Amino acid sequence: MKSIIFLCAIFLTLVSVLSEVQTNYHDAIGIPTANRIKALEEAIQANRNITIENRIIGGELAPLNEYPFFAGLIISLVGTPDPGVCGASLLSPNRLVTAAHCNFDGIRLAHEFTVVLGSNMLFYGGERIVSRKVIMHPNYRHQFFINDIAMIYLPRNAKITNIVKPIRLPNYLESWKQFLGFQARSVGFGVTTDGHTLVNPDSLLKHITLQVVDNSQCQLKNDLNRPNYDILCTSGYGGVGLCHGDSGGPLYTIDETSTDKSIFLIGINSYKYGPTCTGGTGYTRVTSYMHFIALHLNN
Template identity: 40%
Template sequence: MVEAEKIRSAEQLMEENRTQDRIVGGSFASENEHPYLAGLLIDLVGTSAVSVCGASLLSANRLVGAAHCWYDGTWQAFRYTVVLGTLTLFSGGTRVATDQVVVFNTWDPVTYTHDIAMIYLPIDVVFSASIAPIALPEGIELFMTFDGETGVAAGYGRTSDQQLGIQQTASVSHVALRIVSTFYCRSVFGFTVTEWNMCTDGLGGVGVCGGDTGGPLVVYSHGRSVLVGVTSFTSRDGCQVGHPSGYTRVTSYHNFIRQHL
């Protein structure tokens, strides 16, 4: 779970590793390519350790992320440092500390059901080319499954199963993934996958990994980028084994998100 210190030292290697694949089987993102992506540096109760997740900016003072990043059944967070507008987790950008996190009231860390939370910032961030909100589904999109479409996941997470932590750089990376049906996803993970989830396939060993959870899965719909998933879980067998990745389906929590905007 603890990633941050390894990221800090690894950023020194960023320039010499710019051509290496990222996320898992993905690539480096360009500056301003995902202005809605936030990194979370997470302070945990009872330890000096720091954990890492992602989140998505929805307005000048609200983000959406994963409930397990705040409480995963074992570790309880007491503060986030929200990092916006930078490709690197420990340098540049805008950094805002907050302890105002609203976890969905029936979040279950055993089954990972309802893995979603809203994050309140104490100030309004200034929008720019590098910091901007992501659109939420609306209209007909609220009734779409997005099965068969291509989504883009982005984050600061691990790049392979062999890494004990993030050992190279904390630069934002991204990967295009095919959204698959919950029926297919359930054939791998069982009935812990519900209609409140969505999944992407892992064919070719590509996908999200540790440190990416809480971050966005985005599709291009009706001329704009739209947040459809919050990264929730990967296979216990690893990120590169070809299994699907699981997300919290944003349309299932439309009312919860709107209530806290």
């Protein structure tokens, strides 16, 4: 009897924690976020100044050529005319990596992706390539954001310029690092800090600096059933953090040992815990999926 009570207590605790982690991404977050971004960009195109909420909280305007690897994703979904939105990282002229839940969140399945490169806006500007080939990790589990990674195949090469170019992956030595305590940056479509600032019509793409924290901290605040070694966590303390609508986007850090201070990808935005944007963020740890990525980069 005591064993049954103990197991029930564990189950209820897990359910309570998981209830704080959004699983029906597109209906709850992706579609509403896409609608808000589209309305905002239409207003900007019409030269109207408006005030909107943050998506990257505490973020700063991102120069167009500083993040040439970032791609916005406009996602056509089966069963609804409304698109969803995610981010992705360009790894080669015709391959990108994103979160698997951008393709299938357990309810909504993507029909096609419009990949937007070289633009600070999502619905206007840049190079746009439509893809219908997305390969999710074979062991992806949407219920717990396990193996939340997917590769996007482009039907043609993107034009590589100073504002469109791939980000590098961790090298052999970097692949063994845990990155604990590292300063890392994330990029996504959002606005400035407080929700009361007029939007700059030249840029909607934002960046934010976060600190990589111990996985145990992230697991206490996120999914208790998440494997330890396949996630990477950042702190949301101090009034900064990412909102749910930045799913699939990059987390990267700087190679301080290189002469050119090159940047490389270490995480893919996977999930948030709780209703606010300033909590911790869980990322798919890139170094745990180098084989999966290499398989599709070289295919």
